[in-house]
Amino acid sequence: MRFKGLDLNLLVAFDALMTTRSVSRSAERLNLSQPAMSAALSRLRDYFGDDLLMLQGKRMHPTPFADELMPQVRESLLGLEVMLSRSPNFDPATSQRSFKVVTSDYVFASLIAPLVAQLTEEAPGIRIDCGLPQPSTVQELEEGKIDIMITPEYVIGGHHLSYVLYMEPQVVAAWSGNPAIAGGTITEEAFFAAGHVAVVLGGGATLSYADRQLELMGRNRRIEATVAIFTAVPWLLEGTNRLAVMHARLATQLAGRFALSTAPMPFEIPAMRQMLSYHPGRKDDAGMTWLRSRIEAIARASA
Structure with missing residues (x-):
């Protein structure tokens, strides 16, 4: 043409x-x-x-x-x-669309995995392609190469539509046999005295939300090990006295798979604002509206 x-x-x-x-x-x-x-x-x-x-x-x-x-x-x-x-009569039961979602492995485990499980029955033809955030992610979202990006508020940028998907408290996670967390609580003194497992994102270029907040507070924890993804943390906690600061949803989900215990933070850290972002050109796309509503429903259910 x-x-x-x-x-x-x-x-x-x-x-x-x-x-x-x-x-x-x-x-x-x-x-x-x-x-x-x-x-x-x-x-x-x-x-x-x-x-x-x-x-x-x-x-x-x-x-x-x-x-x-x-x-x-x-x-x-x-x-x-x-x-x-676009279709004025978007039907997830018969649609063959593919959607690309970029988010962390933590959000994948807590939101996207349950979404894909639900789609098996209600939307078998729809495909969800998942990817981890990269330095080019914001630009790719603006170019329409990514449908949805789910990231903490401090990560987002560019000219796209964003809104708060949910608020995420932080908790202290440890091996269930760690005496520092016995009784489901931990003192501030014990928190900073212990060795920690930290998540370092983007090849070390981006601090996790917890370490960013600690840096803003002028506090440093003693890091004994780092990992590149949140879901790897439990492997370095079990059988040790190390601690980790973990997103509450992920801690709840992983506690059923690992011998983990959690406790509230011994000092105040603001809840993380988890944002859902998408291109303005897809604001009226019926398929995108449906997908966002399904993600929102899972986020509410897992709160």
């Missing part, structure tokens, strides 16, 4: 080229041959009268015009995607 002389398929090729900055990787992404992708770039250059991508060293770099054009192209492609996915 052409619009004002432009083959609209070339916009998809342009998006891939700008994302990968590589003709060969763009070809792989779109399941095309490398000569076909090279031809697409040549046609784009002819149409816009600009080089668009220039080879500098071993990498291609966009021209100023291509940088200016990119947001408009991505917004147009997203608009088309939303238009084609």
Whole structure:
């Protein structure tokens, strides 16, 4: 299909080229041959009268015009995607849609896993693709490559719609045989005297909510071990006297699978505001509205 002389398929090729900055990787992404992708770039250059991508060293770099054009192209492609996915009579029982959700492993365990279990019966054709947050996640959400992002408030950014999905208290978690947590309580002195397991996100670039709050309070705990995902913490608690600060929902869920005990924090830490974010262009998408409502219902039920 052409619009004002432009083959609209070339916009998809342009998006891939700008994302990968590589003709060969763009070809792989779109399941095309490398000569076909090279031809697409040549046609784009002819149409816009600009080089668009220039080879500098071993990498291609966009021209100023291509940088200016990119947001408009991505917004147009997203608009088309939303238009084609909409249905005034969205029926989850018969829909074959796929949704991409990006969130932590903790939210996956407490919300997304129960959601997928429910969909087996009520929406067997719907597919949920899950991913962990990456440095590019916010940009991908803005480009419409991600449907829903669920993260703490301090992580979100960019120009998308967000709201509080739920408030999450923090608790102290320990092996059930740890004497420091006997009786379901722990003192502040015992908390800071103990060794801890901490979660370090993004290759160490992002503090977990608990450590961010402790840093703001000017308090440091003694870290004996770190892990990259929240669900790995219990493995380093069992059989030891270590402690961990854990999201209350996750602690409740994991207590049934590990020999864990929990106690309230011995000092005040504000509850974490867990945010659900999505692209403004999908505000009126019936399928997205349905998916958000299902996630919200599970969040309320597990509170």
